[in-house]
Amino acid sequence: MSGPVALHTPTTPVAGAALASDPVLRVNDIQAHFRTQHFGVSREVRAVDGVTFDVRRNEIYGLAGESSSGKTTLIKTIAGAIKPPLQVVGGSVQFSFMPGYPGLHAAPAAEVERVRWRHLSYVMQGSMNVLNPMRRVISTFQDFAWRHLGGSRKQFEERVVAHLARVRLDPAVLRAYPHELSGGMRQRVTIALATICKPDFIIADEPTTALDVIVQKDVLGMIRSIQQEMGSSVLFVTHDMGVHAHLTDRLGIMYGGRLVEEAPTPEIFSRPLHPYTVYLIGSLPRIGDDTPRKSLEGSPPNLADPPTGCRFHPRCPLAMEVCARQVPPMVESLPGHRVACHAVNPGAAA
């Protein structure tokens, strides 16, 4: 969603009810690294390095940050989609509907099977790959959703058809093979698949990036209406700040594998505190303002050999001596507004 951003009104009064409600997801100091060996040389990319946050019932939590900041790795870790060379090396991921396990990656297959689709669904980048190329679309819906939704075959199909209409897909899609559909249609099918069981928690990684603006608007609207209808929670990743402004209730900003700021979305836009977020918001287009935007000096950190202390310090206009030495802790600088920055929270690391 390009162009000037327009803020939506959060679903929940973020300073009130949502803040008080129990988290559905609690991520605690999670660390997930890519460990590789090439010709006897070991390499460790610290893609996610100590991230802590909660997602509450009935909220859409957004994750933003530039490319390679670790967003996808973080949500793959949360979704339990861990494949070598990625390894969880510390921390935990707890869902309220799956008590007793420090994450999907550590849960038995039967438990993952129990929660998948019904309680937790995951729309990945390019997730059309979830569709089996050898089977018609209806078969995938039957495989994943019928046992959760029950009913006769006819009732089930009617429900699928009604749900597909919400993403503007014709019932004929059900008889098609994935290769017969356009990329945008396949992406809408996977979003319908992820939402048909009305799960408690939906994880979505750039689910609308490949779609044209009109369909993107429909799909975002559908995600929000299902979330509101069911009181479910959504963890939504995109680098597109316009989408965050339109959709999310709270927003976490990632930089170099860490969370650097978190606040209700309108507050991130109106009062960014971390110098990286200030840059991110300042670089957005605004109606009637055609002054050139400043680009950020320097390049994103190499996560195989990240800067010491605050990972943003080599590019930061406010950097001080302590920034290269100490990792700034995430501190609640304002109510409900956490920031990891020595300049914003002087003395917090002492």
Ligand SMILES: Nc1ncnc2c1ncn2[C@@H]1O[C@H](COP(=O)(O)OP(=O)(O)OP(=O)(O)O)[C@@H](O)[C@H]1O
């Ligand atoms: N299979 C892999 N092996 C080694 N390093 C990887 C692998 N996949 C990702 N990385 C590295 O992990 C870091 C985080 O990447 P990640 O894809 O999570 O970032 P991102 O914020 O989601 O970026 P984008 O918005 O471009 O998807 C990057 O430094 C990336 O190069």
